[in-house]
Amino acid sequence: GENVEQHPSTLSVQEGDSAVIKCTYSDSASNYFPWYKQELGKRPQLIIDIRSNVGEKKDQRIAVTLNKTAKHFSLHITETQPEDSAVYFCAAKNDYKLSFGAGTTVTVRA
Amino acid sequence: KAGVTQTPRYLIKTRGQQVTLSCSPISGHRSVSWYQQTPGQGLQFLFEYFSETQRNKGNFPGRFSGRQFSNSRSEMNVSTLELGDSALYLCASSATGERRTGELFFGEGSRLTVL
Numbered sequence: 001g002e003n004v005e006q007h008p009s010t011l012s013v014q015e016g017d018s019a020v021i022k023c024t025y026s027d028s029a030s031n032y033f034p035w036y037k038q039e040l041g042k043r044p045q046l047i048i049d050i051r052s053n054v055g056e057k058k059d060q061r062i063a064v065t066l067n068k069t070a071k072h073f074s075l076h077i078t079e080t081q082p083e084d085s086a087v088y089f090c091a092a093k094n095d096y097k098l099s100f101g102a103g104t105t106v107t108v109r110a
Numbered sequence: 111k112a113g114v115t116q117t118p119r120y121l122i123k124t125r126g127q128q129v130t131l132s133c134s135p136i137s138g139h140r141s142v143s144w145y146q147q148t149p150g151q152g153l154q155f156l157f158e159y160f161s162e163t164q165r166n167k168g169n170f171p172g173r174f175s176g177r178q179f180s181n182s183r184s185e186m187n188v189s190t191l192e193l194g195d196s197a198l199y200l201c202a203s204s205a206t207g208e209r210r211t212g213e214l215f216f217g218e219g220s221r222l223t224v225l
Contacts, residue, residue, distance in 0.1 A: 001169075006152075009150075032212050034212065034213070034214075036214075042218075043200070043216040043217060043218050043219065044153070044200070044214075044216050045216070046213045046214070049212065049213070089152060089153060091153075093212065096166050097155055097158065097166045097168070098143070098155065098214065099155060100145075100152045100153040100154075100155075101152055102150065102151060102152035103152045103153075
């Protein structure tokens, strides 16, 4: 089955700096890679996703890159703001199921 | 459009008991997935239902079961509860067919505490 590893588990950044979260996956058949953000006490929500036929995707201050050969993908948040503080989950989907990483707790220091 | 609704939101059980959790998906969504969330373990996939059929299953013991009804509402059941079953159980629905995007829409979860 699919195994998704996510690093780091915690990340503290100064407001205005960038944050990078990295994930690796094991199943080469995985073709869809979403990122979810979960604020404290709230439900996870999709923030950005990428499919295997695309190498990079941007949406305002967030971007995701995918390296299919190395089987890893990353989330980049630029110009971090206090509202970016949350737990971020990467995930990988093959034909059968969506598997999540263990999550990264991001804290943006004012 | 109403979001995914889960009931109950909080519940406390003792070891050995059983529990049933309910999930009503977004109208028109026929796929419902269940996840267990515990600190440090992320979101562990339990199972997915589509058109009343279990389509996929995660690596959980047989004490965890589920079903889906003709109106796409889903329930999951945990029998013979153990302390380690204490967690937030999240349900998510997604569109299928021509409206499929892959996005999961999560409910607020049912927080189970086993004493």
